[in-house]
Amino acid sequence: MRNVARKQQEPKASSGTLARPYRIEEQIGYLLRRAHQRASAIFQVTIGDPNITPTQYSSMVKLNEYRELSQNLLGRLVGMDKATMQGVVRRLKERGLVDSRPDPGDARRTLLSLTTEGQRIVNRLLLNGPAVSRETLKPLNGAEQRQLLDLLSKIV
Amino acid sequence: MRNVARKQQEPKASSGTLARPYRIEEQIGYLLRRAHQRASAIFQVTIGDPNITPTQYSSMVKLNEYRELSQNLLGRLVGMDKATMQGVVRRLKERGLVDSRPDPGDARRTLLSLTTEGQRIVNRLLLNGPAVSRETLKPLNGAEQRQLLDLLSKIV
DNA sequence: CCCATATCGTTCGTGTACGTACGATGACCC
DNA sequence: GGGTCATCGTACGTACACGAACGATATGGG
Numbered sequence: 001m002r003n004v005a006r007k008q009q010e011p012k013a014s015s016g017t018l019a020r021p022y023r024i025e026e027q028i029g030y031l032l033r034r035a036h037q038r039a040s041a042i043f044q045v046t047i048g049d050p051n052i053t054p055t056q057y058s059s060m061v062k063l064n065e066y067r068e069l070s071q072n073l074l075g076r077l078v079g080m081d082k083a084t085m086q087g088v089v090r091r092l093k094e095r096g097l098v099d100s101r102p103d104p105g106d107a108r109r110t111l112l113s114l115t116t117e118g119q120r121i122v123n124r125l126l127l128n129g130p131a132v133s134r135e136t137l138k139p140l141n142g143a144e145q146r147q148l149l150d151l152l153s154k155i156v
Numbered sequence: 157m158r159n160v161a162r163k164q165q166e167p168k169a170s171s172g173t174l175a176r177p178y179r180i181e182e183q184i185g186y187l188l189r190r191a192h193q194r195a196s197a198i199f200q201v202t203i204g205d206p207n208i209t210p211t212q213y214s215s216m217v218k219l220n221e222y223r224e225l226s227q228n229l230l231g232r233l234v235g236m237d238k239a240t241m242q243g244v245v246r247r248l249k250e251r252g253l254v255d256s257r258p259d260p261g262d263a264r265r266t267l268l269s270l271t272t273e274g275q276r277i278v279n280r281l282l283l284n285g286p287a288v289s290r291e292t293l294k295p296l297n298g299a300e301q302r303q304l305l306d307l308l309s310k311i312v
Numbered sequence: 313c314c315c316a317t318a319t320c321g322t323t324c325g326t327g328t329a330c331g332t333a334c335g336a337t338g339a340c341c342c
Numbered sequence: 343g344g345g346t347c348a349t350c351g352t353a354c355g356t357a358c359a360c361g362a363a364c365g366a367t368a369t370g371g372g
Contacts, residue, residue: 029195031308039185108350152187
């Protein structure tokens with residue numbers, strides 16, 4: 001394999017100060033993006049249903065806990081803004097996993113709930129949920145796993 | 157404010173075992189998604205140019221280190237697959253920040269480089285890069301910041 | 313030299329993610 | 343009870359993210 005372009009040139013040296021050089025690979029935002037990519041990939045192959053995404057899963061889990069929620073409140077509970085939530089809910093409704101009815105007490109709201117099929121599916125997926133987390137955290141030992149979850153909780 | 161729908165019902169109790177209950181808010185994938193969202197939001201308001209996204213920034217930083225890179229190799233260096241890279245590069249080229257030429261030694265490849273304008277911009281953004289990371293890690297003390305970066309590096 | 317295989321970049325489709333703007337509705341206060 | 347302000351859901355535009363399929367090109371083995 002020609003690899004002329006593979007390592008043509010080393011990165012330019014950092015500035016001459018004693019300060020730590022700025023490497024994109026060591027920045028928190030970059031690492032979070034990569035870690036999130038990996039976690040999503042593991043979810044996809046481990047959760048046991050290729051048609052369910054992480055956000056759809058967390059939405060369904062929340063709807064399984066609270067039996068009925070407005071779209072906006074569900075969004076706050078799972079950390080999605082209303083525009084994003086709109087698309088997630090639309091797709092779940094199109095597949096018959098989620099149902100909706102107008103809130104009888106507030107005409108602005110739509111109450112969402114899982115259909116019987118949605119309940120059946122989320123209960124099946126919940127069996128694999130722990131395996132997804134276990135696989136994602138596999139490179140770390142027990143203490144490190146707890147540390148990471150703790151530190152991430154603090155910055156969220 | 158009516159809050160009938162706000163806390164209608166507590167989440168159902170977990171199963172009766174001693175095992176830790178499965179809470180979506182404690183799962184690594186969920187936390188990574190939320191943390192990444194927050195980091196992106198901080199990037200957007202701190203980097204100093206509302207038109208530059210995190211992925212565009214890391215691509216430009218890499219192109220500033222290596223003077224010329226194929227699109228595919230750049231993607232591997234910044235952790236984006238080729239389909240995603242295609243869009244990022246297209247937008248940077250449309251704005252005149254990146255230029256391309258055919259690789260004289262390999263007709264499959266396109267060599268990318270920063271334009272003078274692109275270099276000017278990335279050097280300005282690099283001044284704010286440390287502030288983005290500092291702000292994102294602000295809830296943690298120094299030791300915790302290093303731990304988090306270390307743990308994330310291990311699972312990426 | 314030729315063929316199987318791999319890589320490179322593009323395109324298409326689906327799905328987050330969010331800013332902004334909008335109309336409808338509700339809450340609050342004078 | 344009427345006006346102001348907030349909230350709810352929707353719509354549109356832009357941007358990542360990736361699987362799958364594709365044509366062009368390169369490589370390595372027989």
